[in-house]
Amino acid sequence: MKKFADLKIDKEAINMGAEPHYRCQRCKDKGFYFEGDIAMACSCQRPAVLDLKREKAGITPHLAKQTFAAFDVSFYSAEKRGGNKLTYRDNAVATVKAAKGFTASVAAGENPDGLLFQGAVGYGKTFLAAACANDLIEKGVAVRFVVVPDFLDLIRDSFNDQSPYRESVLMQEVKTAPVLILDDLGAHNYTDWSVKTIFAILNYRLNYELPTVITTNLEREQLEELLGSRVYSRLLEMCRFFRLENANDIRWEKRIREKRKN
Numbered sequence: 001m002k003k004f005a006d007l008k009i010d011k012e013a014i015n016m017g018a019e020p021h022y023r024c025q026r027c028k029d030k031g032f033y034f035e036g037d038i039a040m041a042c043s044c045q046r047p048a049v050l051d052l053k054r055e056k057a058g059i060t061p062h063l064a065k066q067t068f069a070a071f072d073v074s075f076y077s078a079e080k081r082g083g084n085k086l087t088y089r090d091n092a093v094a095t096v097k098a099a100k101g102f103t104a105s106v107a108a109g110e111n112p113d114g115l116l117f118q119g120a121v122g123y124g125k126t127f128l129a130a131a132c133a134n135d136l137i138e139k140g141v142a143v144r145f146v147v148v149p150d151f152l153d154l155i156r157d158s159f160n161d162q163s164p165y166r167e168s169v170l171m172q173e174v175k176t177a178p179v180l181i182l183d184d185l186g187a188h189n190y191t192d193w194s195v196k197t198i199f200a201i202l203n204y205r206l207n208y209e210l211p212t213v214i215t216t217n218l219e220r221e222q223l224e225e226l227l228g229s230r231v232y233s234r235l236l237e238m239c240r241f242f243r244l245e246n247a248n249d250i251r252w253e254k255r256i257r258e259k260r261k262n
């Protein structure tokens with residue numbers, strides 16, 4: 001009569017001869033499989049591929065969560081905006097619609113006008129710009145998400161011989177990105193050099209008709225005054241302007257804070 005321990009050994013012996021367990025039966029976890037002589041990328045690798053694309057685009061794990069699906073328009077007040085027929089929420093809905101229209105148009109190979117989102121901190125403009133980036137990456141479009149003050153610092157640091165970066169390479173990547181997101185334009189110092197650098201990027205993208213999404217907490221007059229009429233006229237030519245704002249609603253602020261904690 002067999003003892004319990006012997007039974008266990010028999011079971012292991014059987015398992016050794018069996019097929020190993022693969023998470024993906026199609027590619028046996030290799031990431032590719034053959035159709036005839038052609039190696040095909042397996043769809044099981046899609047999440048990892050998207051992670052890589054997001055990283056290359058400058059989308060941090062925090063920004064990766066800021067999607068159209070997660071953009072909650074109920075955060076915006078149903079009160080009417082001063083002197084306006086639309087409520088703050090209607091305005092947010094219209095802005096999201098424009099953003100979705102933009103990504104759909106880019107993904108269809110069209111050449112839509114860019115978008116410029118104005119608004120104070122916390123009113124969702126970076127969220128919506130990140131949502132555009134995430135949607136485009138999902139649709140297979142290469143994107144570059146650049147926080148303008150950080151990018152200017154990076155270029156300035158590249159003038160140092162020890163820096164691993166080269167200005168020309170950094171600038172070229174941003175100028176030529178199929179879709180460029182410039183987050184927080186205006187939240188930097190306004191030297192001749194920084195204004196010239198921003199102009200060089202916008203001017204290139206306008207000339208080559210490359211779509212650009214911009215966020216700023218500056219008003220139109222401030223954009224013109226601080227960045228100069230040359231930069232401002234490029235913005236007007238290449239972008240449709242939208243404003244995300246909200247009523248001073250304490251409940252809304254509380255919900256935003258709660259959501260940030262999670």
Ligand SMILES: [Zn+2]
Pocket residue numbers: 024025026027028029030031032042043044045
């Ligand atoms: Zn697979």
